Amino acid sequence: MVSAEKVTNPGIVGLFAAARFEATVEVAEVPAAPEPDAASGPAPGPVHELHGPAIAALLERADAAELELHKPAPTPVSTASPDFAGLLEQLGKELQPASPPPSLAALPVLPTSSAVPVPSVPPVPPVPPVPMTGAGNLIVLLGLGDDALGPALEMSIAAGGSDVRTAGDLSAFGHLHVQGRQSATAARAQAVLTGQTVVVAFGLGRPRDVPTAAAHIASLAADQLWIVADARRKAEDSKIWVRALQDLLAGESVVVDALAVIGASETATPETVDALGIPVGWVDGNPATASAFGKVH
Numbered sequence: 001m002v003s004a005e006k007v008t009n010p011g012i013v014g015l016f017a018a019a020r021f022e023a024t025v026e027v028a029e030v031p032a033a034p035e036p037d038a039a040s041g042p043a044p045g046p047v048h049e050l051h052g053p054a055i056a057a058l059l060e061r062a063d064a065a066e067l068e069l070h071k072p073a074p075t076p077v078s079t080a081s082p083d084f085a086g087l088l089e090q091l092g093k094e095l096q097p098a099s100p101p102p103s104l105a106a107l108p109v110l111p112t113s114s115a116v117p118v119p120s121v122p123p124v125p126p127v128p129p130v131p132m133t134g135a136g137n138l139i140v141l142l143g144l145g146d147d148a149l150g151p152a153l154e155m156s157i158a159a160g161g162s163d164v165r166t167a168g169d170l171s172a173f174g175h176l177h178v179q180g181r182q183s184a185t186a187a188r189a190q191a192v193l194t195g196q197t198v199v200v201a202f203g204l205g206r207p208r209d210v211p212t213a214a215a216h217i218a219s220l221a222a223d224q225l226w227i228v229a230d231a232r233r234k235a236e237d238s239k240i241w242v243r244a245l246q247d248l249l250a251g252e253s254v255v256v257d258a259l260a261v262i263g264a265s266e267t268a269t270p271e272t273v274d275a276l277g278i279p280v281g282w283v284d285g286n287p288a289t290a291s292a293f294g295k296v297h
Contacts, residue, residue: 128288129258129281131155131199132224136192138184140200140220141260142213142245143228146170148201151228151260154285155199162197163187167220168213170203184220207241214248224257225249227278232263235272242276258282264293 132139139155141148149172156162165187167178178184178200191198202217204210217225227245229238246256258281264270265284271293273280279291 126279126291128291129279130287131159131226131282133159133197135195135197136188137223138188138198138200138220139224139226140167140202140217140222141226141228142202142204142217144204144207144230144241146172146201146203147228147230147262148203150262151226151282151285152199152201155282158287159197162199163191163194164199164201166203167200168203168216169205169209170201172201175201178220180216181219181221204241204245207237210241210245211248214245214252217249218252218254225254226258226260226281227256227276228260228262229273229276230263231261231270231273232267235275238273239275242278261288 141152141155143149143151149166149170152164156164165176165178166172171177176187178187184198184200187198187200200220200222202213202220204213227242229242249256256278259273259276259278260282261270261273261280262284264273274292274294280288280293281291282288
């Protein structure tokens with residue numbers, strides 16, 4: 001019986017590695033030969049019974065062992081090579097656990113409303129109306145009795161000289177009287193030639209006479225219409241006739257533009273005229289500094 005065994009020498013860290021084969025041949029016992037006698041001469045040597053098939057098998061194993069011996073050894077992976085470092089990095093990425101979701105406590109707290117507070121801005125008070133100027137323009141002031149004449153003269157002086165006339169129940173020495181549309185148009189034409197503004201002081205008479213004057217006032221076709229109110233009168237009395245006049249003029253498609261106040265310096269409560277709802281533009285001979293009194297001056 002014949003056997004072969006491979007013996008490998010690992011060397012040092014893969015270096016100087018080698019392999020060899022050791023074969024074992026088992027030979028059958030040969031019976032002892034008889035003692036030769038002196039006459040027959042020396043005894044023959046031991047005889048090995050290796051026949052053809054056994055020798056062929058032994059040679060085949062030897063060839064296979066030689067091929068295995070000359071086969072190139074597999075290249076060891078070095079821990080210092082770039083491939084080894086890349087392999088470790090790739091394994092580390094694959095084995096690394098997924099990042100946990102951020103904690104709700106770590107998230108920034110957003111304001112519930114993104115509206116930016118806007119600082120409060122105080123309202124701008126309305127600008128007081130001013131008497132109209134310009135050659136040929138017509139201003140009409142409406143007042144009880146002769147209340148309209150004083151403010152008309154004051155506005156003329158402030159403007160540097162206007163053509164002051166009267167109308168309605170009011171007449172004054174030295175001032176032409178306007179009867180209706182034709183005379184109002186003539187006054188305009190004359191004012192254009194002189195480069196003046198026409199200021200008409202219209203007398204309403206007594207409070208009960210106010211309703212009869214609406215059509216006459218509308219016929220003048222004024223460019224600016226003022227109501228003259230006396231701050232010394234009772235507030236309720238002034239409100240009655242002023243509201244009645246406004247309603248009648250509205251029926252004629254005429255709107256009151258401003259309020260001229262007289263007697264404001266002679267009463268402790270001039271702000272009562274604010275109840276009339278008309279912006280103040282003239283106070284006791286001077287342009288108003290505010291469109292309403294609001295409080296006692």
